[in-house]
Amino acid sequence: MKLPKVIHAICWAGLLLFSLGTNASYAQSAGLVTFDDLSNEYGEAKVEINLSKQLLGLIGTFSKKENPELSELASNIESITVRVYNITDDAQAALNLIDKTTKGLRKDNWVPIVSVNEEGEKVRIFSKSTGEVMDGMVVMVVDTNSKEAVFINLVGQIDPARINDLTGALNL
Known part of the structure; x- marks a missing residue:
């Protein structure tokens, strides 16, 4: 599965789940999932993206005149973390890790x-909410045919009505 397809899946899943709106206060780190231990399982990530609130703020500032929608959307996101790993040896271990992580997320009320x-x-998409506000989303994909494992965590106020604006602005 290619990364843009995964990002599209995030957008549509958020749109479907949170069509009620987002007016409650945001719990800053409620949607955070760390991927620190994945390197123990998979080795070094072939793609590692860590966009903090500050970097997303810069994107918002630089795009304010040309793309005010992107600027506004970026201001509501706390962080975006992406890890893509090659699956080299034991593909079943990678599939099992998705199951283990799924159990942990469910235990934490995702x-x-x-x-x-x-x-x-295997593909898993989870969300965590406070009231009607989505605080975070986690996407996990393991595809043994393409020999890739993809993990994405999006933290922040995710307004489903605006997800299409974001994907359009980023050409996804």
Whole structure:
């Protein structure tokens, strides 16, 4: 599965789940999931993206005149973390890690949005909310055919009505 497809899945899942609106106060780190221990399982990430509130603020500042929608959306996001790993040896271990992580997320009251189980592929999308405000989203994809594992965490106020604006602004 290619990364843009995963990001599109995030956007549509958020749109479907949170069509009620977002007017409650934001719990700053409620949607945060750290991926620090993944390197122990997979080795060094082939793609590692860490966009903090400050970096997203810069994006918002630089895009304010040309793309005010992107600027506004960036101001509501606390962080975006992406890790992409090669699956080299034991593909089953990578699939098992998705199951283990899923159990941990459910224990921490994350809500499953999407679950796909196909031969050699698992996809999980979870969200965490405070009231009607989505505080975070986690996407996990393991595809043994493409030999990739992708982990994404989006933290912040995610307004489903604006997700299409964001994907359009970023050409996704």
